[in-house]
Amino acid sequence: MGLQAPDDAVVYALDSDRAVVASLDFFTPVVDDPADFGAIAAANALSDLYAMHARPLFALNILAIPAAELPEEVVAAILVGAAEVCSEAGIPVGGGHSIDDPEPKFGLVALGEVHPDAVWRKGGARPGDAIVLGKALGTGVVSTALKKGEASAPVVEAAVASMRRLNRDAMETLESFEVHAATDVTGYGLLGHLLEMCRAGGLGATVAAGAPRLLPGALELAGEGFIPGGTERNRAAAERATTWEEGVAEALRVLLCDAQTSGGLLVAVPADQGEAVAAALVARGYEASVIGRFEAGEPRVRVMAA
Numbered sequence: 504m505g506l507q508a509p510d511d512a513v514v515y516a517l518d519s520d521r522a523v524v525a526s527l528d529f530f531t532p533v534v535d536d537p538a539d540f541g542a543i544a545a546a547n548a549l550s551d552l553y554a555m556h557a558r559p560l561f562a563l564n565i566l567a568i569p570a571a572e573l574p575e576e577v578v579a580a581i582l583v584g585a586a587e588v589c590s591e592a593g594i595p596v597g598g599g600h601s602i603d604d605p606e607p608k609f610g611l612v613a614l615g616e617v618h619p620d621a622v623w624r625k626g627g628a629r630p631g632d633a634i635v636l637g638k639a640l641g642t643g644v645v646s647t648a649l650k651k652g653e654a655s656a657p658v659v660e661a662a663v664a665s666m667r668r669l670n671r672d673a674m675e676t677l678e679s680f681e682v683h684a685a686t687d688v689t690g691y692g693l694l695g696h697l698l699e700m701c702r703a704g705g706l707g708a709t710v711a712a713g714a715p716r717l718l719p720g721a722l723e724l725a726g727e728g729f730i731p732g733g734t735e736r737n738r739a740a741a742e743r744a745t746t747w748e749e750g751v752a753e754a755l756r757v758l759l760c761d762a763q764t765s766g767g768l769l770v771a772v773p774a775d776q777g778e779a780v781a782a783a784l785v786a787r788g789y790e791a792s793v794i795g796r797f798e799a800g801e802p803r804v805r806v807m808a809a
Contacts, residue, residue, distance in 0.1 A: 508703065510624055511551040511686055514617070522619045526551035528689075529565045529610020533646040533764050534663055537577045541584030541609060543666040547689065547765035548611035549592055553670040554687040554768055556623040556678075557615035559592050564599025567608040581609055592669055623685035623770075626703030630799040632683055633777025634708060637673045638767025639790035640693060640758045641721025642666055648720075648729040658720035665718060665790070666765040672787045673768045679783070680776050688766035692737040693794075694759050696769055697804055698744055700797075704771075707800035710759070711807050712751045714794040717758060725761070726754040733762035741804070750808035759806065771797055 504514040512526035528548040532540045545562070552559050564585065568578055589596050589611075599612075645662040648654035654662075670687060677685070684704060688696050693715060701708050738760040747756065767789065772780050777793040784791035795807075 504622065504624070508626065511554045512557070514555065514622055516619050520618060522617050522622070524552055524555055524557035524615040524617055525612070527610070527612045529608050531606055531608055534649065534659070537580035538584035539663050539667065541581035542588045543663070543765055544609045545585040545588040545611055546667055546669050548613045550670045550687045550689070550765060552613050552615040553674040554623065554685050555617065556621055556674060557617040559594045559613060559615040561594050561597045561614055562589050563597055563612040565610045565612065566599060566601040567604035568601065569605050569607065570603045573607065585611065588667065588669065592671060623682055624703070625684060625686045625700050627684035628700055628704040628706055628771035628797040629683055630706060630797060631774050632771040632797045633774050633793050634697070634710065634795045634797060635770050635772060635777055635780045635791060636688065636693065636715050636767050636794050637670065637769070637784055637789050637791045638665055639716040639718045640761055640763065641718035642764050642766065643731040643734050643762040644721050644724045644729050644758065645718060646764070647731045648724045651729065653729065654724065655720065661719045670768050673784055673789055676783050676787050677768070677770060677780065680772055680780050682770055682772060684771040686769050688763050688769050690733060690762050692734060692741070692760040692762055694741040694745060694804055695737050698741060698802065700769070700771065701802035701804065704797070705802065706797045707803050707805070708795055708797050709805045709807060710795035711809055712755045712759065713809070714792055715759070716790040716792050721758060722754050725757040730757055731762050734760055737762055744803045746803060746805045748806060748808045751806055767791065
């Protein structure tokens, strides 16, 4: 599984019982603390594996730093933060590669395994399936406010905690249910990734604008104009396949398109399992909710005000 029908990671079957799952992700700092940056980057990279129902095996670091300017202790903190999250995931960091670069960047190559018959894919949702989102929205808006010195400490702490949280427990929780399709919400925002699922499955979707949980302060910051460039690009792309019901607040429209880092799993499950799935995820500490449903029709998303 690869570029023929793009998914969150490439899957290469070794035999009838084993398949290797591989992904790569890196980005510039989204927070000030270097250890948090490393941890968030690691959780974000591993999320692609969990979204495909894969168990991580090991990771490799990808590091770009202005070597003459960035103190060694800062670089070390980035690597330690990533190693801590990888240790939490139960995997080693097997090495990596670094280059001299004017702008810091960090991420991981993440490698895992899955039974070829147990892979979760973006396609596969069925008409009537409930759509469950596993984490709160707003990391892009909070990160933008932080860069401009306008995010309070409690707001930043909540966003960091969400981004550092592995989706491992979410994947394990979902194994008790019937998952028809899955992905994770990252750079393309909720609507962007949902539209990927719609296109892969040949379905439409309806979402209640107020159903996704939001990070503390995110709605207010979006209303004050702390909008990342990526979020604006997401919205411009999503608008072509989105119908907004009158009454959806502008700040909510922003957050539904907000470019996320290390966001939640987004899954399609039978309608009668939706609330149970969300409740099970909440019991594991996730800000999960049922946000809508898939339905027969062209690959579009209808956003309801209620």
